[in-house]
Amino acid sequence: MLDHILSILIFFPALAGVMGFMINKESMRAYGVSVAFIEFALSLWLWFAFDNNISGMQFMEHLPLIPSFGINYILGVDGISLFIIILAAFFTMIGIASLTDTKDVKNMIITLLFLQMTMIGVFSALDGIVFYVFWELSLVPMLYIIGAWGGPLRIYASVKFFLYTFAGSLVMLVGMLFMAYFFYQATGVWSFAILDWYRLILPESFQLWLFAAFFVGFAIKVPMFPFHTWLPYAHGQAPTIGSVILAAILLKMGTYAFIRFSLPLFPDASVYFMYPIAVISIIMIIYTAMVAYAQKDVKQVVAYSSVSHMGVIILGTFALNVEGISGSVFLMIAHGVVSGALFLLVGVIYDRRHTKLMSEFGGLAHVMPKYATIFGIMMMASVGMPLTINFVGEFLSLLGFYQQSHILTLLAGIAIVVGAIYMLSAYKKMFFGEVTKEENRNLPDVNKRELIALIPLVLITIWLGIYPKPVLGPINNSVESVVQLMHNKATSEEAKMRIPNVSGVVISKTATKEAH
Amino acid sequence: MELYLYIALFAPLVSSMFSALFTNTPKKQFVGIVASLLIFTAFGSSTILLSHILGGGDIVHVEMMTWMATGNLYIPFGFVVDQVSVTMMMVVTLVSTIVHIYSIGYMDHDKGFNRFFAWLSAFVFSMMILVMSDNFAGLFIGWEGVGLCSWGLIGFWFHKEVATWAANEAFIMNRIADLAMLIGIFLVYWNTGSLQYDIAFPAMATLDPSTLTWMGIFLFIGAMGKSAQFPLHTWLADAMEGPTPVSALIHAATMVTAGVYLVIRSNELYDLIPNVGLFIASLGAFVALFAASMALVNRDMKRIIAYSTLSQLGYMFVAAGLGAYWVALFHLMAHAFFKALLFLGAGNVMHAMHDELDPFKMGGLYKKMKWTAIMMTIASIALAGIFPLAGFFSKDAILEAAFVEHHFIIYSVILFTAGLTAFYSFRLVAMIFHGEERYKLFGIDPHEAYKFMLVGMSPLLILAIIAGALKGTYFEMITGLLPNTEYHLHSELTYWIMTIGTQVFVALAIMYAYKKYAFSPVSVPDGTSKMENSFMYKLLLNQYYIPYAYEEYIVKPYNELSAALWKVDQNVVDASVDGIANIFYKTGENTRHMQSGNLSTMLKWMVAGTVALLSLAVVFGLAARYSGEIRTILSGLGV
Amino acid sequence: MEIGLNHYLVLSTILFAIGLVGIMRRKNLLLLFFATEILLNAVNIAFAAISHYYGDLTGQMFAFFVIAIAASELAVGLGLLIVWYKRHGNIDLDTMTSMRG
């Protein structure tokens, strides 16, 4: 079974989704939770069976799909994708468990299960086209979730989300076709397999164009400035569950793809574009943080904060060294957990008050102390408090990039200041002060169902903040091999210099570290 | 010994978590007691560790577990108990034990009693991490941790707008400094390859001075934030919105001295870059004077003490900057004792006066609160540096250091400040405890604090008196780690002149304060007197207009810029995306009339298309036919 | 003057152009059909002439097929025209605009 565990992980939710049509409406939630739980348990099993000492792909599956055109069904995970897969399974479970909106709950759960299939598919696909299939397919359930359960502007938001991302990924598709064609020219065989592409060394001028093509697709998904404007709408209109999944998992597709595709395929172009992208990241960080500060709607604050954090992730990715990339992968998970939790928290108050305007709240810490505590923990995690999950990622990302540029890191580091500004002021507006609105006086505190969803997140936030090693270790191994690959493939002098050679040195070091 | 290390470190954490269990329940007396006991356990362990170190034992160095490891980076949770950290541990655990006990009484009637202890113990834990860590990353954990707890405690009474505002201000301003600190840490990592003190510092010796300078500057900016040095000082005075025990523990005794600790800890670095050291010392001297001057006219009891703290931190930085690290640490310790005492005393007064803070509304409280009055007076004497109390020994050493190092400007500045210190301290004491009983006008009936609070404070009282006597022992111990820079004046005579001169100067200042505020009727400032209208007075009262300037030139523009950027986001960035989409839609809308539904028009379109193709063909055919000629003409034209 | 192939071709082209103009100008369905007939027959002239010029029969065959097709086309066309006339009482193109946009 382990040989096909990835396929099972991908298609089990889909199958369960189809079967879900037969389930009675009242039992649907129980069904959804059980399916998601099984899926999560399977993903944990995947982790359990995962060999931490192997830096390459594991649990590979290979099935010919369209061999004459080089499209094959290839799956595999390494340290980079493993945890995002687990996170996806985890959040689907949490999301279904915490569903409060009972309108059309059956459709919602079936959609979520399909969404889960696409998410896990994206992160385990090792074939360009299979990756693309899941990448695109993930738009559809999200479109439906936002469009059917969202706020007043939901249709605009969902269509915008769909078309924007769709347009971007089409450009990426052209890039992939080019990539396959270059591979064909070099070897005489069509192939979309990523691992095949890794072996292909392209001249720098080609790399630049292909990098740009892939960049458009990824940047919109991430979303990077100035392609980010769909995100506030999507988040603003989406129901809680939609925002949670969107922020926790879907955005990670873009950043993950940078590491899976852009860096190893185009090392020279990555170096070439490092500074421009770093500048974009910095703009993302500071600009969106300021915009977040100007928001009146707490969900928008969290939404813009997502963009801001994604900036740090991108920056870490383009540090092009092990520290930075490991940090950015870790930050993907961290941001997933934290922003997912924050959206859940916003959902909690929205369920009670049906508004997300901060001016409607104030003094909530008096009436909902538990809620305030959990929100506070998550807020602090979001601003990168050490010993929370976010700090590890942010610290490593910035640390990594510092090797490339001091001044840009300093500017990017402003993230920790501006991040604190918008988060603290939002928290102050919501929770501090006297209770001014009559409606707020008797709000019930978080209930059991919500706690079931939130407590695990709090625990993860702190556990991985204190002891990130179980996650960081596998990530590190895989990232090292990615960086080594980039170093070996780089053709220009500058790239060779910028991308460190990690072979040999590190292995002995880790050995001594273990001996401590 | 490792066991004691872990007890000292984790007892506060246990305390915090224990108290946190009860945050949402009504007040429980035992929470405070258990918390105090646990902190006391930490204190006991620290004492055992101290005696171990004093007894010449080895430095205790443990590595608990890996924290972050990736690439070449390896950061463990490592803790070290050496001479410096054990001193800090003693200060921290001692003061916090007392503050915990004191708080049981002080927070007696507060709804958030249990929550308070959770935060307070969490703070102690963070502070312990800060001082015990054996690497910069661990230090940073503690650094941010104390910032977080400080945020939680300043804003403890979160229903008060000013309190939460001050909490956020403190956090954000510290964050600015933390950024610099982070950059400093990155610099250390990429240049020395490690963040462990015992690897990084030795490696620095070989680095190029400009790198070291940058390192030193960035780390010091980090220190400036925590220690509220100019220009990041405004948060400290505002932080006084928190409960008074918090001010005593965090904003006087421990957290604000973290910056000093960092400089002391990095002495090997700062020794390599004396220029930065001189800058630190100069800034310290400036802040000492600057803060003292603001304390002169302030009308808020706690703020006065806060400015005095600021001023004393300046002293510490003078010492640390000049390389007299042990002196700095000694002053830090002594200051912790008497300043905590002073704050706790102020807390008693506040309680008695129903949270009134204006000393002009007090006076003559001595009769009602004898013990408090005595404690505060002694603390003030210690602060002023009168022989033989703690402050004398530490402050004198700083003055000497400045003098011996021939930094006479710094010397005279801090000497002058010493006079100011004495004046404003006793201005406060005099106005609170002596003179007319102005509080009667407000119908307040003051009462002395609980006994156990006073008893709890007494160790501080004793230490404020006798700490000077420990100087010798301390010196022997600490020089095992810190550079042994003893300052001896060349001539005995100069030493005596200086010492006595200083004492006389300070004593005069005290007498002046008493004369003005205790023995003559106090004129309550009402904006009419000539002095109050003088420029200097207004300048000082408004804290040099710095908070105003920050508000006007940083906060407001930031708000406006944020709002403007939001507009940009919607009306430019987003609108351009929608615009592109609309181009297609609008074009479709505008050209759909081509499909008029009229057959005649349709046929015309077909014919038109054909004709267009035909004319294109003709053009192309002609061009192909006469391509030779065209080329000749074009070349003739120089194309 | 001897009449050569080019003359036929020019004639054919002119007729074709006339047909095109007719197609564009006529609003009466019946007259429109006439115009299409002119169009096709213009081509027929050319085919016949070219066929003669090359001396093979292909062109003439083509012309025959064109004639046949034109005839059947007209049959269908007239059928449609009659139905339309029955339903609407006119055969004016401008009334045929129920679908647009």
Added chain:
Amino acid sequence: MLSPVNVSLESLNLITLAPMLIPIVGALLILVIDIIKGGLDKTLYVVLSILFLALDFGALLDAAGVFTKDGIVLGVFNVMLIDGLAILSQFIIVATSMLFIPLALTNKRFHEFSYPEFFALFLFMIAGFQFMVASDNLILIFVGLETASLALYTLIAMHNRDKSFEAAVKYFTMGALAAGFYSFGSMVFYALTGSIEINQIATILAANGYVDIGFVLVGVVFLLASFAFKLSIVPFHTWTPDVYEGSSAAMAGYMSIVPKIAAFVVAMRLFEFLIHSNVVWLEVVLYAFVVITMTAANMWALVQTDVKRMLAYSSISHAGFVMAAILIGTTQSNSALFLYWILFSFTNLGSFSMLWISRQKQLPGYQKTDHSFEKFSGMIKTSPMAAIVMAIFMLSLAGLPPFALFWGKIYMISSAVTSGYTVLALIMALNSAIAGYYYIKLIVYMFMKDPIESNIDNNGELYVANATTALKTIIGFAIIATIFAFLAIDPLLEFVTSFVYNSGY
């Protein structure tokens, strides 16, 4: 003296005519049956048609076998040309027709299906298309084209509504003009080369080195215009939306597939040799056609309020997309054309069938046209299965993976990429994004809006008003094919590529 014509029957190779003769025989049989006994039920004719089409399909299989063995076969005085293109396109034509004809078995009664002539004409039309693609003789192509077209005009008109007559008249008149263009273009080529066989024209033109390039272009212009009309290339597309709107949904779906593939094959035969001879003019014009057709049709589709009309514009856009294959003119692109069209056939027929089964006899007030978007509001709530099926068709048309059309799309774009048409590839890709909007628009109506009151009451009956088992089967087939197309792409691709390659394209 006339010498006797000695033609051996074998050299005529009459077997090449078999696929066309079968539907003609079928059509005649239907007419005969009607003469003998009138008033028989439509099911009889439907099944008969299917049977004949199945025979036709069998004959094609046989021809395919012969082709794989012997290569290109000529027959009947070298007029018939059975090459890979002919066989592939006939497969598409016959298979689509087989899918189409059961759509006549509707729940509601429709006028046209009660006439046996409908089925006879339908079979004649198929024969016409088959002739068209299986010849490189301009006359035969013309005859096939006109046979098919005339039958088609009639079939449209038989829907017997005002709009269908209008549509038929419009289509007919423009078709007549296109026929004029075609014959004029043929005439020019005949005048230039003395031949009306495409192969020979190509050879002769190449031999004289395209001296009369100006006249060649005039010929090309007229042929291009006539095929642009058939393929609904902008600005020759104006008939398409009206005709689709006027005909029944099923017929519209059929029209978007079969006539076009026939026209594509002829266009391939006619234009690709010119492209390969570096006639830059044609390249430029085709490039412009492709880009303008895709983009403009997409923009018009954006603003439609009726689903059928939207799909009409969408099929124009798809035709423009596929036209790129002719411009690119490589084996890969030509294979992509067939692959795309095969995938397009059942997706598009499926989506039109979905409209067909929801066809009402009377329109409620909120609906201005047969299939206005409002009609589909909240469909997910009242008939979820139908909504999901429709949505999948829409997503497939939008080129969303893993649904059928996506694979055609990437193969087509890939062929542009491999031939260096980078910008074209990008334009093609981005057009999918524009197109995404209007397909999504229907999904938005179906999934995100609230249903109209009356539809809730009758439990979404409206959407399946016209459905019978036969229709559902067709749709079921189409949807399964659409979803699981990825399993069949590989064999399909190999089959198509080998046929195209062995035909020399």
